[in-house]
Amino acid sequence: MKGYNEAFQDIPGTVVFDATQSRLGYHLNQFCMSLMKADNRAAFKAGERAYLERWPMTEEQRQAVLDRDYNRMIALGGNIYFLAKIGATDGFSFQNLASKMTGVPEDEYKAMMVAGGRPIEGNRSKTGKAK
């Protein structure tokens, strides 16, 4: 088990949803979970700030939701399967969220996928230790 969590840190552009992230993001993710109910989606849309105040999140987490900054939400403990419910509430597909997280326009992201996806070469390791 020694080094289990550390080993993931060498992987670029990836946050593993471990105990630390899960504790950090508990209320953020449970807020996302609430968006599975139509009434809650309507309440959130009617007043995002007020709805977010109901959840004991950090102000940073609330701001990241308001900004729809998914990478920031992930850094603050959000898990993508939970965060996708915000995207669904906004009426966006997973590919739209992916384009936001990768910082490229959606049509460019889609074209990359059709061309075979993001290549593994050059995307394995931050330090170059993993070949």
Added chain:
Amino acid sequence: MARITAGLTTSHIPAVGAAIDLGKTGEPYWKPVFAGYEFSKRWIAEHMPDVVVLVYNDHASAFSLEMIPTFAIGCAESFQPADEGWGPRPVPVVQGHPELAWHIAQSTILDEFDMTIVNRMDVDHGLTVPLSLLFGQPAAWPCKVIPLAVNVVQYPPPTGNRCWNLGRAISKAVASFDRDLKVMVWGTGGMSHQLQGPRAGLINRDFDTRFLDGLTKDPEALAKIPHVEYVREAGSEGIELVMWLIMRGALERAAREVHRFYHVPASNTAVGHIILENPPR
């Protein structure tokens, strides 16, 4: 006695379910995806199981962060399609097989697997998309389904080796069930994909091909792949592939590949699908 006749694996991409539900399967983008399942639909019609043990993961639908079971077996009479935020998929209610499910739960727990027994659980795209891919759009699913939900969202998920061994324990459980039933085990999820962060969109065809080959050539080696290798090589959501090892562990070593399909992309994901048959008895 009950007997495992075959196993299969397939990706369970939500956009594939949406394409089926919205009648888009003939569109140029989707046509090659569904073409890969044409053989499989004919095959399963000829080899219809009585029960499918369907290994999948819940995507924050039935389980939030309040409770996170590593292995959860559905023992209910039936399971409703989950509302994942757009309303439930327009698919039939999933009919369970409580007698066999309870038998598997008892047998595997006595074999030292600490299963969570679930009597009420909505099932999301992870379970219903594979059913749609194999059975199309019937008014009722043509067989019973025992949902087996595996945690691959919260780290740590179970190891590949643990999944492999659980498959073996399921095989033993099925073989000791005193009813004449044809049972299949399906492993779903994968293949390479990453849905989060700046590396989203990662696809690794070489890794996926080696994994597909390994299912018949050297499944024991696949069972030794550590989590970090899945995440690095197959993307953060590629970790779902550990679920395929439950299927593989449940089949005999001499199982034979009868169909394989691989296609990039469906939405953000590499679609992988393989059918393995146990030797005839």
